[in-house]
Amino acid sequence: MSACTTVAVDLAKRVFQVAGEDTLGHVIFEARIKSRETFQVFLHKLPVNVTVLVETGPGAQAWARLLQMQGNPVRILPAQHVAKHRSGPKNDRNDALAILRAGRDCRISAVPVKSAAALAMQALHRARRGYIRRRTAVSNQVRGLLLEQGVALAQGEMAISQLVPRILEDATQPLPDLLRELIAELLGEWGQLGDRVNALTGRLETAAKESxxxxxxxxxxxxxxxxxxxxxxxxxxxxxxxxxxxxxxxxxxxxxxxxxxxxxxxxxxxxxxxxxxxxxxxxxxxxxxxxxxxxxxxxxxxxxxxxxxxxxxxxxxxxxxxxxxxxxxxxxxxxxxxxxxxxxxxxxxxxx
Structure with missing residues (x-):
């Protein structure tokens, strides 16, 4: 490791594939580390002049902040660009070597290392987006189930929030009781997801007012x-x-x-x-x-x-x-x- 100037790490949950190269771009070090504790000890022993390359993925930001705190230059490379530099079948060793090759490509811009506060804000956005997707899926499912019974609904939240309850209460509608119960449950889930979206939206609005x-x-x-x-x-x-x-x-x-x-x-x-x-x-x-x-x-x-x-x-x-x-x-x-x-x-x- 003393002759390495750049180290690439293929991150996983517990197994880490490491490859290092010298100033000429020759791979002179390869290792497979099989625990998080051993990997953390390995990072602490790195000389401060060694640049560490990782690709985007779960855990990349946390390891990058750890490396920055101990003084190592670190770059997080977009995974889609790293994949273009992979040679041979996809495995941990080839992924680590692909990260090394991608690190030499000056056209690839590294992903910024985010602070813990920025990651928390990003988590709010991701949770909100997930609720919106699930809410949209539930509303589409309700429309599809009603359409199979000959009841067509327009798009939009008003149709779900106002028309569907009226349809369920209308005894003249030719809907089986089993389907009425199911749609009522889906309607309740749709409303709960809407409440969660509104709650996260309020938290984001509060954060915006404070910034x-x-x-x-x-x-x-x-x-x-x-x-x-x-x-x-x-x-x-x-x-x-x-x-x-x-x-x-x-x-x-x-x-x-x-x-x-x-x-x-x-x-x-x-x-x-x-x-x-x-x-x-x-x-x-x-x-x-x-x-x-x-x-x-x-x-x-x-x-x-x-x-x-x-x-x-x-x-x-x-x-x-x-x-x-x-x-x-x-x-x-x-x-x-x-x-x-x-x-x-x-x-x-x-x-x-």
Missing amino acids: ETAKRLMTVRGVGPIIATALLAKQTEPERFASARQFAAYFGLVPSQHSSAEKVRLGKMCKHGDAYLRSLAIQGAHAVLRQLRPDSEQPDDQRLQRWISRLGRKEAAVRLANRNLRILWVLLQNDQTYRRQPGNGREAAMSH
Whole structure:
């Protein structure tokens, strides 16, 4: 280990595959550690000048913080990029060697090492997203079960919360008693999941009110407490992006490319990066477009109206989400707030 400059670790729950290389890129050390306690002792014995590479996954952030506290440089590499460097079948040894090769690829940006508070905030978002998915699945199941009996429901929460109870209470509806009981149970589960979503939403809104940075981010139209706290929890380190354009592209809000030589072919949205934040940004943009007044004389509103008429509502929402992320990139690097200035020839301004 004394000659190693970089060490790659394929993390697991209790088994850890380690590979080390020298300054020339030659693999000179390999080991398989079969307990967490032994692995922790191994990390403590590492020289402080050894860089440690791991890939994203459960436990990566915790081990990375431990290494940072003892002075070792650590990089967390995205698992999807590491997989492209794997040679041979997938096993622990080949995964560790793939992490070493991915570490030499300067085009791969490391995932920021998050603080414990940021991970806790991220956990709130993940739990909330899980409740929303389960609630949507339950509502779709209720619609499907009723449709099999010839009862068609419109989409939306109002149909579930108001129409379904009326249908269950209506004796003229040709529904078997067994199905009525089942749908009543599903309706109760749907309501409980909604209460959990609302509770987590309230906690995120409270966290946004207590954060000065989140309050500055929410001065952008289409950015609320959910987007602001999700962006802070991600800890993207905006200074590592050369421009606002690259920051927006990091979330996949740019066209995919299929270009060759002099032929430039742009396709649909590439959808790279964080799908959760990208979807939140687009949802926030849709909320802005729904509130637009056709007779508004503000330059921002008129520009959005032109986008809708030329591109359609969905593409206009994607474009607005891209623009909002570019503005957020600027706000994350200073103490300014976003302020629109209609009617004076300028679209917007940053103010302290």
